Amino acid sequence: AGQDETVRDEAIRMIKSGRALQARELRGLKRDIALAKAAVEGTLDDRRRRAFRNAAARKARDKALAAADAWLDSLHALTEEVCTIAQLEEEDSSVHQIGRVEAVAPRAAELLKDLPDLVDPEFITASREGFNRGWSGTYSALQAIAKEKVYYKEHYGDGEPWQATYTFNSSLQWQLAWAFGYDDDSGTSSAVKRMREAGDTPLDVPVGVYGHKAPTVLEICAGAGGQAIGLEAAGFKHVGLVEVDKDAAATLRHNGKHWPVIEADLRDADLSQFVGIDLLAGGVPCQPFSQAGKRKGAADERDLFPKAMKLIRELKPKAVMLENVTGALQASNAMHRLRILARMAALGYDAEWRILSGPDFGLPQKRRRAILVGFRRGIMHRFSWPEPLAKKAPTVGEALYDLMAANGWAHVDEWKERANGYAPTIIGGSQKKGGIDLAQPKSRETWRELGVDPGHYAKAAPDRDAPRDHMPKLTLEMMARLQGFRDDWQLQGSNLQKFRQIANAFPPAMAQAVGLSILRALTGYKVDLEKEQKRLHRKSLNLKAVPNHVDPYPSDWDGEELAAG
Numbered sequence: 001a002g003q004d005e006t007v008r009d010e011a012i013r014m015i016k017s018g019r020a021l022q023a024r025e026l027r028g029l030k031r032d033i034a035l036a037k038a039a040v041e042g043t044l045d046d047r048r049r050r051a052f053r054n055a056a057a058r059k060a061r062d063k064a065l066a067a068a069d070a071w072l073d074s075l076h077a078l079t080e081e082v083c084t085i086a087q088l089e090e091e092d093s094s095v096h097q098i099g100r101v102e103a104v105a106p107r108a109a110e111l112l113k114d115l116p117d118l119v120d121p122e123f124i125t126a127s128r129e130g131f132n133r134g135w136s137g138t139y140s141a142l143q144a145i146a147k148e149k150v151y152y153k154e155h156y157g158d159g160e161p162w163q164a165t166y167t168f169n170s171s172l173q174w175q176l177a178w179a180f181g182y183d184d185d186s187g188t189s190s191a192v193k194r195m196r197e198a199g200d201t202p203l204d205v206p207v208g209v210y211g212h213k214a215p216t217v218l219e220i221c222a223g224a225g226g227q228a229i230g231l232e233a234a235g236f237k238h239v240g241l242v243e244v245d246k247d248a249a250a251t252l253r254h255n256g257k258h259w260p261v262i263e264a265d266l267r268d269a270d271l272s273q274f275v276g277i278d279l280l281a282g283g284v285p286c287q288p289f290s291q292a293g294k295r296k297g298a299a300d301e302r303d304l305f306p307k308a309m310k311l312i313r314e315l316k317p318k319a320v321m322l323e324n325v326t327g328a329l330q331a332s333n334a335m336h337r338l339r340i341l342a343r344m345a346a347l348g349y350d351a352e353w354r355i356l357s358g359p360d361f362g363l364p365q366k367r368r369r370a371i372l373v374g375f376r377r378g379i380m381h382r383f384s385w386p387e388p389l390a391k392k393a394p395t396v397g398e399a400l401y402d403l404m405a406a407n408g409w410a411h412v413d414e415w416k417e418r419a420n421g422y423a424p425t426i427i428g429g430s431q432k433k434g435g436i437d438l439a440q441p442k443s444r445e446t447w448r449e450l451g452v453d454p455g456h457y458a459k460a461a462p463d464r465d466a467p468r469d470h471m472p473k474l475t476l477e478m479m480a481r482l483q484g485f486r487d488d489w490q491l492q493g494s495n496l497q498k499f500r501q502i503a504n505a506f507p508p509a510m511a512q513a514v515g516l517s518i519l520r521a522l523t524g525y526k527v528d529l530e531k532e533q534k535r536l537h538r539k540s541l542n543l544k545a546v547p548n549h550v551d552p553y554p555s556d557w558d559g560e561e562l563a564a565g
Contacts, residue, residue, distance in 0.1 A: 006033055010203070017385040018354050025381035029203075032382060032524065036202035039191040047200070048179050052135070055119040068118055071111065072179070075138075078107050079176040082145065089168035096166065101150055108145035115139070133178050141175035192524075201524040203382060215318075215522050218242075218274045220266055220282035220311070221304065224251045224491060224501035226483065227283055227323065228259065230511025233536045235519050235527075239274060242266055242282075247493030248501050255489055266307055271315065278522055280317040283506045284308055284324065305336075309343050312374075319518050320344070320374040323506045326355050328370040340372070350380035358422075360388035361509045362533060364399040365423040365482045369506065371514055375521060383521040386513035389530060396423050396450050400478050408464040415472070418451040423482050428503040436499045438474065457499065476502065484508045486536070508536050 003011065007030050014021050049072060056068035081104050085097045115124075124135045144150060151166040174182070183190065192205050214237040219228055222241040232238065242262045243249045249263040262269060284304040305322075312320055328337060337353065344351040351374030358367035375383060397419030405412040424443035428436065438447060438454035447454035451471055458473035466472070474482075476498050480489065484507040491498040516527045 003030065004033075014384045017387060019384060020352060022350075022380075028378060028381035032201055032203045035195055035200050036205045036524070039195060039202050039205050040188055046181055048135075048181060052119065052123075052179070055123040059118065059120055064118070071114055071118055074107070075111055075176065076180060078104060078111065078145075079173065079180070081107075082176055083173045085150075086168060086170045086173045090170070093165075093167065096151070096168070101145075101148055105146050105148050108142045112139075112142050112146055133175070133183075135179070137175040138179050141172045144169070144172060196523070201382060201522075203520075203524050204526040205524065215278035215519065217279040217281055218271065218277050218315070218317070220280070220308065221284050222252060222261075223248050223283060223504050223506070224485075225256060225259075225489070226485065226505035226508050227281060227511040228252070228256065229486070229489075229508035229536065230506070230513075231279075231281060231515045233508065233512045233532065234515030236279060236515060239277060240271070242269055242271070245497075245501075247497040250492035251490070251501060254492055266304055271311065275315050277315060277317045279319045279321060279518060280308075280311060280315060281321040282308065282323070283504070284322055305340060309340065309347070312344065312349070313347050316376075318376050318379065318522060320349065320351070320372070321514060321518060322372040323511075324370045324372070326368045326370050329353055329355060344374050348377055349374040350377060351375075354385050356386070356510055356514070358507060358510060359393040361386070361507075361513045361529075362389055362391070362393045363482075363484055363507050363509055364394045364396050365425065365507075367425045367483075367507060367510075369510060373514065373518065379521055382524065384517060386517045386529060389533075391530065393422065395420050396452070396482070399481060400474075403475070403478050403481065404461050404472065406461040409462040409466050409470075410464055411466070411468045411470070412462075414468060415451050415470075421450055423447070423450065423452075426479060426482060426503050428499060436496060438479075457495070479503075484510075484536070509533060512536060 001008070003026060007026065010029060010033065011021060011026060052072065053065055053068045056064040081100070085100050085104075088095075088097050088100075124139050150169050150172060152169055153166055188205065192202055195202055214235055216239045217231055217236040218240045219231070219238060220242045222228055222243045223245075225241075228238060228241055238256075238259050240260050240262050241252055241256075242264060243252060244263070244265045246263065249261055252259055252261045262271075308322055327333065341351055341353075351372060353370060353372050355368055355370050358365045373383065373385075374380075397416035400419070401412065401416050404415060409415070424438075424446045426438060427440065428438070436457045438452075438457075444454050448471065453471045453473045456473060457479070458475050460475065462470055462472045476491070476495060477487070479499070479502045480491070481487065483502055483505050485502070485505070491501050493501070512533065513529055516529055516532060520526050
């Protein structure tokens, strides 16, 4: 309640999203919002001065801050004088300010002499930022001024011999002024970029959303690519997709030709090359927690959560996203769930579970998934669970209308009105399941109320002459659309294997929603989910199929269109 209004509103929004916001996270939230304000308003970057004072305090606590402040004040006075020299040189370059340069040289030498008593050398050398910036750049500028090496020789002229002139090195003023928060490029975009490079993350700064380097993601148990589609649409770059099933791996390769697919058993795969990735994501096998199975939980040999925890320890990702069925949050699995949270805490991660629902993110299916999201310490305060879309999700009838009408079924409009609701969760992804069947007994009636026969599947849409009371089965294409796959996503393998891939999938729309929230926590960029959902349905350009560009207009073209052909 005592926070700034902006911080308070953000904290309340996070709690509304389902976050269990920790009181200590408010400090980080307050800092990141202040950084954003400083970047937009062009406020001087005081972190550099504070960093120097902190380094001095670490080296010698007794009177260290007073000595550091005195040194910084002397540096500030020297910087003002150097700026004056630069200005005078700019106004009349034919009259060099030799006397002024000679006067400031001893002051620079004195600052250099006192510096080792204030901070450790490692502080100076480790703070390099960009070209000749950072405390190391300030140190280099002091060295040049102390030696009176402030001019450089330039040659000009077209003939021989060239004429020579001496020019004042104006970059010295920027190297000194850097210590006090000044930069030669002080625009919002540049300020934000420098903050990010320094490890600071201002929140929601209005600069280009995709102006940052795409965060990397390693995806495990990648399946048919539902999660991969969503994370890529959110702005992540895949460095690897691990999948043991040969048909699912073939689906990944066929549709995502740019994806580095690793066909291997996760328990045997060597993934050490991915140390330091931004995000470790995956839909670890959900059967151990499924209410439809034998509910062996952690005793199930298909439980890959222990392997996922081992990967977190070895790869040290900045963020983790693991998806599972809602049974993972049932009381019967409480101990296993809490062990996972405790293990992540021991590894240095803040983590939370949350159940998300498909219709909240545009899916015409009541699919609910349990999501575990975690971050290395110091990041979680920027994470909010994704908010439901304002636009209502399409019904089964609206989503499948064109596919159901493909063969001209005369009564398709009546079927659409009957299918005026959301589909039950499509299940059946287990390799132990022997046939294609949409539902368990308790959801069969819901399917029938929607005008869908849940038993087996259809190879095609109803014929034109199908009767009014016909209850069609769904084709595999219809099932894939209910899961949110693009129509051009081509599944590989037998029809049974295609069905298993569909039923196992984490819907792209849900993956994108969580991915965008993780992106914001990692980079500070907040993205409008309503607009970005369009990226899910963009088809990739096959540039290899496009012939090399040939200019259709000759060099003497007079501006009129060429004749056809």
